[in-house]
Amino acid sequence: MGFTRAELESFRGRSVDDLMPERPRLVFVGINPGLWTAATGTHFAHPGNRFYPALVAAGIIPRMPRFADGFTEEDRRMFLDAGIGISNLVHRATARADELDRAELRAGAARLAADVAAWHPLVVAIVGLTAYRQGFGRPKARAGRQEERLADAELWVVPNPSGLNAHATVADLAVAYAQPARAAGIELHPPVR
Secondary structure, X not given: OOXXXXXXXXXXXXXXXXXXXXXXXXXXXXXXOEHHHHHHOOOOOOXXXXXXXXXXXXXXXXXXXXXXXXXXXXXXXXXXXXXXXXXXXXXXXXXXXXXXXXXXXXXXXXXXXXXXXXXXXXXXXXXOHHHHHHHHOOOOOOOEEEEEEEOOEEEEEEOOOOOOOOOOOHHHHHHHHHHHHHHOOOOOXXXXX
């Protein structure tokens, strides 16, 4: 499936429903939906995004979902049955995350804290250090496990898988994503060869 620029632009400002199991163990929180994500209704859906390749490389999920065209029900079940949720700091779709302002990120952080209190996950992993710093008012934060908790969940910050974060390879992302998965007690699968 492909989209024209005009088709993608028609999804600007839309939101994407959270993918949330009844009892989440680990919740990955992206910055906000991109236009491709809004068009497909699937988080991290842009074909160039390295989120799912990194999850497979880390062993967090056993196979590659068909994310660029939107999840199948089988793909959704793979996450839900494993106790893995996906949400966003800000729900408004934009072409680029840098279109968000600090106030939106801070409001998103406050809303996320309330959501996490309702979901009760063991671990939350914010996907994007700069967004975490701005949204949570932690300008000197570093990637990895944070001292603070979010609601009652252990809080991690991991690198953004966007192609705009080119210095992080899929292997680097896999190492970073495996850490909060282990902390949440997610059983890691052997890498697919």
